Amino acid sequence: MAVLTCRGLTKKFGSTVALDGVDITVEPGRIVGLLGPNGSGKTTLIKLTNGLLQPGAGEILIDGKKPGVETKRIVSYLPERSCLPDWMTAGELMGFYKDFYADFDRDAAAGMLSRLSIEEKQKIKHMSKGTREKVQLIMVMARRAGLYLLDEPIGGVDPAARDYILNTIISSYNPSASVIISTHLIADVEKVLDDVIFISCGKIMLAAPAEDIREQRGKSVDEVFREVFKC
Amino acid sequence: MEWRFDPGGAIYAQMVARIKEAIASGALAPGARLPAVRELAIDAGVNPNTAQRALAELERRELARGHAESFVTAMAALGYSGAELEAFLKNYIREKEEE
Structure with a gap:
């Protein structure tokens, strides 16, 4: 069964049409690039997929279900902007994710943090911007989810961080899960994509x-x- | 292995060509181990399905063989059943442990 299906999906904000009759199918085991210029509707599509927005018309199904509590169990979302509770330490953050998501693999997350020499007692607010972005990606990819939604994961990071992010996505690959990466930086991601x-x-x-x-x-x-x- | 891709062509085909070159030049000796799909994908910085496709293409052209599969296929060709192979491996492991 398709991980994500959109049929005639439409979303308007006032008189602005953000999505206009979108038909998409994403099969399991695919890394998909959602590519478009700024303001093309990428983030709107991602927010409809994780239930942060409601469709105006048409249908969106994740694993055959409408976005809601059930689909949030299997959707792992990396927002465009950082949303980490910055008073927490890295260790507390892992506990926080574990409390929210049954599929969070704490050992995998701890392994990825230690490879970056990030200590569990380190506070998020004491980390650099680049480190925070990596920590957030680690939290998202350490879930054993069915669908990963990564909204602009490589926007505004240096080339070394970009390679780290793409490597993390490749090494977390699971044949039964799909990844959607939204970006306008196509040359940087195209080698890791199955579909565009x-x-x-x-x-x-x-x-x-x-x-x-x-x-x-x-x-x-x-x-x-x-x-x-x-x- | 050093990986560089011409952006205007299929990546899997370029990976096949690159590995073929390494075989022809002797950089990959007969019997040398190719990386597993995930390692190859990470090493080349490409999609795992692309790496899988490159390895499958090498197998199809009989330039490489799947490791686990080749043992089972070879033994089956000699007339051993799955159960016999299992018994054989269990015995082999026990003997190794006793050594």
Whole structure:
């Protein structure tokens, strides 16, 4: 069964159409790039998927269910902005995630923190911005979830941090789970993607396997993106 | 292995070509172990399904063999059943432990 299905999904904010009749299917075991310029509807789609927004029209199903309490058990969400309780220590944060999510693998998280030399007694507010972003990604990827939603995980990080983030995503790969990565930095992520979805002004412009795009057009996904979204 | 990809082509095909080169040049000797899917994906910084596809393609062209599978397939070709293999392995492990 598809991990995520959208049919005719539409969302308006006042008179602005953020999503306009979106049809998408995401199968298990896929790493999907949700690619589009700023304001194209990427974050709206992610927020509809995790139940932070309600659809205006159409349907969205996660594992065959409407977004709600049941689907939050299997959806692991990395928001665009940091949302860590910064008074906590790294160790307390792991306890916090474990309390909320039965699928949180504390040992996996502790292992990833120690590889970054982050001590459990270290307070989040004493960490650098880059470290906080890595800690947040570790919390999200240490869940044994069915669907990971990563909203702009590599926006504003240095190249070493970007490689760390992409490596963490690859090494957490699980054939029964899917990952959706929203970004406009395509050249940086395209090697790790199975499928790409181009979105513009709330409409899906192209949805295809990344390797097919490169093979058939003899161009990188990044080049095709620049052509499709030429101003 | 050093990995560089031409952005305008399928990555799995480039990985196959790169490993073929390593076999031809002797950098990968006959019988050398190829990395598992996940290690290969991390090493090359690519999608695990792409790494899997590259390894499957090498197997299809008979340039590589799956490790676990090759033992079972080879023994089955000699006429051993699954149960016999299991008994054989259990005996083998016991003998090793007694040594």
